[in-house]
Amino acid sequence: MALPGRFIPAEGFETRVRPLIVFTNGYDATITDLYFASAVAASRRGYHCLLFDGPGQGAMLYEHNVPLRPDWETVIGAVVDFAETLPLVDAARIALSGWSLGGHLAPRGASGEPRIAALIADPGTWSIADGFRDVVVHTLGVAPEEAADLGALTRP
Numbered sequence: 001m002a003l004p005g006r007f008i009p010a011e012g013f014e015t016r017v018r019p020l021i022v023f024t025n026g027y028d029a030t031i032t033d034l035y036f037a038s039a040v041a042a043s044r045r046g047y048h049c050l051l052f053d054g055p056g057q058g059a060m061l062y063e064h065n066v067p068l069r070p071d072w073e074t075v076i077g078a079v080v081d082f083a084e085t086l087p088l089v090d091a092a093r094i095a096l097s098g099w100s101l102g103g104h105l106a107p108r109g110a111s112g113e114p115r116i117a118a119l120i121a122d123p124g125t126w127s128i129a130d131g132f133r134d135v136v137v138h139t140l141g142v143a144p145e146e147a148a149d150l151g152a153l154t155r156p
Helices: 031-044 058-062 072-083 102-111 129-138
Strands: 005-008 018-024 048-052 089-099 118-122
Touching (some): 005 031, 018 031, 031 048, 031 089, 048 072, 072 089, 072 102, 102 118
Antiparallel strands (some): 005 048
């Protein structure tokens, strides 16, 4: 299945080969969020940008019901395969940037993709369960000891 994506050329270098930053989202954001949060600034600084919704993100989740997958190196490999077909991309200078949950997915993706020359993890999301524990304790009144293992909680 094809992933939705957008190529944003570097401002002032729309017809020249330039380095590329591939931006990967978190769980609850979209390509539009990435455009305004990252691609505009990167483009103004001379970087071509490639934005995409991977499995479990944006349109892939909301419109196609495709769930998140743990082997992000497979996803990034396919994205880099595509990026290398773009005539304006310097294939030796491809960076990968992830934010939110993408800050966790990007290092995984880069670890299995040797064509990634640089990595930005902003910020790494190491545990989304901690936020749920706070909600369970403070909103639902569950004892902190019981919330330590969210999977063991019983329904009220």
